[in-house]
Amino acid sequence: MAAAVPSGGVHLLHPRPWLRHLRRTARPISGIAASSRVDHAEELNSTAETPEPPMSRSAEKDTAAYYPKQGQILELVCESLAYKGNGLCMVDGTGFVVMCDRVLPGEKFIGRGTRKKDNYAEVKKLETNRPHWDMVEAPCEYASHCGGCKTQNLLYEAQVRAKEQQVRELVVHVGKFSNKDLDVDDIMKPIVPCDIQFHYRNKVLAFIQEIWRNPEFGLSPYDGHSHRGFLKHFMLRTGWNVETCQPELMVNFVTSSYQPELLKPLVDKISPFPDVVSIINNVNTSVGNKSIQIRTSCTLQAEILYKLIEDCSFLKGDGWEIVLDLFCGTGTIGLTLAKKAKHVYGFEIVDQAIKDACRNADLNGISNATFVQGDLNKNGENFGEYFPKPDLVITDPNRPGMHMKLIKFLLNLKADRIVYVSCNPATCARDLDYLCHGVPEKNIERCYKLKSIQSVDMFPHTPHIECVCLLELN
Template sequence: MAKLTPVKPGDIIELDVHGLGHTGEGVGRYQGLAIFVPGALPDERVRAVISQVKKSYARGKLIEVVTRTTDRILPRCPAAADCGGCQLQHLDYQAQLTHKTTLVKSALTRIGGLNDVPVRPTIGMEYPWHYRNKIHLHATQSAGRIKLGFFAEGTHQLTADISEQSCLLVNQEIIEVVAAVEELLNSFKIKSYDWESKQGLLRHVMIRRGYATGEIMVVLVTTAENWLTEQELAREIVNRHPRVVSVIRNINTNPGRLILGPQNQVLAGKDSITDRLCGLKFKISAASFYQVNPRQTEVLYNKALEFANLKGDETVVDAYCGIGTIASLLARHAGSVIGLEIVPDAVTDARENARLNNLFNIEFFNGSVERLLPEMVARGLRPDLVVLDPPRKGCEKEVLEAILKTQVPRVVYVSCDPATLARDLGILAGAGYEPAEVQPVDMFPWTCHVECVVWLKRKHSP
């Protein structure tokens, strides 16, 4: 039998694509090697040029679709292939939902060792466009003018000027504010930050909008350089767009890609905006986490409430509670709620949100969940329900161990990453907690991301 010649960068191959990777690229096998090709879709045959070869896989760049799937569509956005924000704009929306359900099932089996967990079809959106209530934009200089937009993936090169080419995922009123802010930045002759020389003032602009209230916050992320016209510019932004109720300068001296720094200065208006979600009112500060798709957030949170199955007298722990959104929703149906959160500003907002909603059965604690929860359990905390909504990296082992010590009868887990969700569910299942139902929710249409909510029941619990 002839020995196969290994692929090398520059080789052009034809490949049958059989699936999608977790970041949305097509996956096939060539001479026994997994090949990842962004832009390729399952059931297609493609030509690709090999760009990178590793020990167990290679990456290729799509040259031509030889055989096309009926699920392929033309992306609405001309920058979709370059900016990296919409990995799946070339895939029919219903096919995306099917893919995301399959992705969750595969992760549970492959990573968690869980083969029989019911995974419901992913809940999609009737209109999956203009859903984002927040946007981060990079500032760059072009022909003597500031431009606000997205960098091409892995670069500091602008791929789309948002004032000229509207992002189809972002709320349209936010796009209007972007155009006004860009115009004013140029009229004030503000210099953008240069990533090579490390010189300049403006690094990013972040804009967030209350879905129900329409209140808008503009955050100007800058270096620590002295800025004499900051308040005058802020007043002009408010005058130009009356829905802007908060203009904040955030100072970030970190040399990396971290968007926000630790210091905020209110230049005009308030230090926060407000929004309403699931019949509750929430205060949102610049650094606080708040879901970016409000319509689907209500779907997700109501499903979490359903899975909680509260009767009215339970003690609930909401770990990674953020500004208290889920905690506040649960508090209307439980005896008491304890919220744990590491970000100080988020805890301040959470306490204010409880007061705004006349919820007096919630207590919030500031600190890492991996420290606070074990300490509380050691002091005798025995909740009836634990809700987990960790960051993408999932739960630390100290958190899972503390849950096991409580012998809590029910756990509800909200996750933005199927891989870390599967890992943690596998650990809990091995210790006696049975995942009863998984509900994926499409919080991020046209991207490869999917959110899930799961409930687990401790064996032998009523």
Template sequence: MRPPVEKNDDLVVIIESLTNEGQGVARVEGFAVFVVGALAGEEVKAHVIKVQPTYAIAKAVEIIKPSPDRVRPACPVFSQCGGCTLWHLSYPAQLRQKQQFVLDALTRLGGFTSVPMQPIVGMEDPTRYRNKGSFPFSVLGNAAVFGFYAERSHRLVPFSDCLIQDERIVDAARRVAAWANTCGVPVYDETTGEGQLRHVVARTTAEGELMVTVVTKGQLKKKDDLLSFLENCDSVWHNENPKLTNVVFGEKFTLLAGRSALTETIGGKRFSVSPQSFLQVNRVQTQVLYDTAREFLAAKDNETVVDGYCGVGTISLFIAEDCKRVIGIEQVAPAIEDAKANATANGVKNAEFICGNVEDVLPRLFSREGGVDAIVLDPPRKGCEEAALEAIAKSTAKRVVYVSCNPATLARDCKYLAAHGFTLSAVRPVDMFPQTCHVESVVLMEREIT
């Protein structure tokens, strides 16, 4: 059947809802039209830019009847930059929408008819929350500039500030750009492979420390000049990435100045941070997230807990003081070494860490250890492999706490566990990324084992 709209059509539509990517959803003769820049409840004029057999994509060109939740975006490049999607929606409405994303996923995809949803936890100040930023470079005129790519493209949108980043991070990017422009450092062109300066990655800590990593195609030139522009930084690194790739870092890191690692504090625990370390980028909400996981887990001092996808051991160290023993599993070997070092630095003696895929380690672990009491899962966006869920279903665990960054895979995995005897007991979303559509959730599933 031929779609009822064509490319370059101008439509007047009513927006029914928002997708989890922030696009408005309208229907023309039952045919879905996703409208960029529109909000739920609005009447808009939209210009169709793409038509597929089952849907079309359009861009709002006029807001005829605005939503009462629409606000003027504080970010001047919001409509161009691909970094954020919800600056035009008031923050209270963002929170309601994100909670709805989680609820819709659990009901529609998970099949749960009753969801024990708790109120989403938002931020008092939903700006300047990111403690890590990675900015590619490009050329504007004859000047080196940094920014973010436009959505679904590699066209750089330059800016001088980013309102979700710590100000010190953006200032570091400005200083690297000034170094390149003053010293004539050529910017890397990913289409030709020519040039040198590729990215700057900066990270701050709660103690006010700043780490900057400058990524170039080849050997770093003008090093002393760079260090003069980055004076007063606590750690300065160079990364060499000669490959024709979109991946930010190459394999070779060189410490240029300062300390090799910084220290981040979360919930009274101290974590070593190097250029490649993975830690959540919103330290305020990270503590909320981990406190929620700890609250839902409610571990007892005679229990053994498994922490799947443990990373550098953040959740493991949070819950270690509540239980007899915690066993962390992570496939990234350097992260496991960081987890062990973090446990030692924090005086935690009842945590151990195993390197391997969760789906491979869990069956062997359960066979070796016998009984475990509870499991924490914090997987990547793709969720858990079915083999991991199968092992959990066959285990002696009575509680599973699932920390998720993707409502769809959360719903899928909870559906599997529910089909194998677990009950959905609590759901609490946490807004880790204001001004975007991303939402974290913590879920508790329980079962009786006789």
């Protein structure tokens, strides 16, 4: 299923020279460790979810002194979309990198410097001088100020082309694979676009503002500046009951403290709605998150991805192969593969997800799957004793990617194949580098070869990109 991308979509105006710095700096970029491999645990905790954009080219052009001033007006051209869908631009004549929200590749615009970072700056777009040639009118009237669909005003074909380009650059510059290798061996597959480009969401996140204050419920909206107030936001998630095929709605109130009695009038009001099957209260304090929740939701990935994973897994179907499903969530990937395997062993940190995985196995009459709750970042030496040596490892980590401990474990385990499923191409590229090139400074030898990498667009108009990669034992 190759992307039907017409020519003339997003053009990369220049190669991205900042990517060359990835090998030379210890600074984490795009949520991944750059050249010198920063401590994994530290990165997983701190930087991975708050990735940094690229740095300036100052070292190359001797423009170290250049820094746009706060408030300075600049005329810029967006070169490409970087992590989180922010537009990457360079200040003319300096090569200095600035990042701007809501600009599209090829767009020429006037921006004002807003924030200085260590080696790049952020600008705010003031006006467009020349729009992107694939700019379209966003169908949703809220697109320009709602954060949900940042690139709705970019032709869909151009969006997928930009995503494909982004994955390639990360695999080359972070993963340290050559462009030639990726092309000659047909390793890099064309992106799979999404058939449904609108109305595919099942989640709404609404932030509570002062305007919402309602005397009937007497709840105070939380104010991010003064840190006063109670109700921060609420999230609605829809789903289908697999037994009754009826729609179901989950409501999650996120509050700054745990005071269930304050929420009671609101809960009483919405409980009678037949679709509302669960009401949750997450407590999110300014110092950290504490979840007082009835149920934890896990990321549900679309069917198309599971088919790709199955195709990529190359299970013989003779019923003799062992599958290890890491970060298994509710077990969907492992259970899809169970029919071809001797046994599937799934590991996941969230207890409720493990219970759901077991229930899913029962519902589907699958008896050759075992799901175990555990933290894969804290695997002890004896982790391998929980299962026989697998033929296939599926790993589907969340955005920070895999912990170095787990990477070492996989390099020692030497399963025939690894299918790496990722929702963050930056950390995926980093982990592919570790698995395929080893970690010389830690005396970790490589033992895998990258056979294919397939990006998938599952969330049109957003910066999200999924990838399915196949690695084979050398």
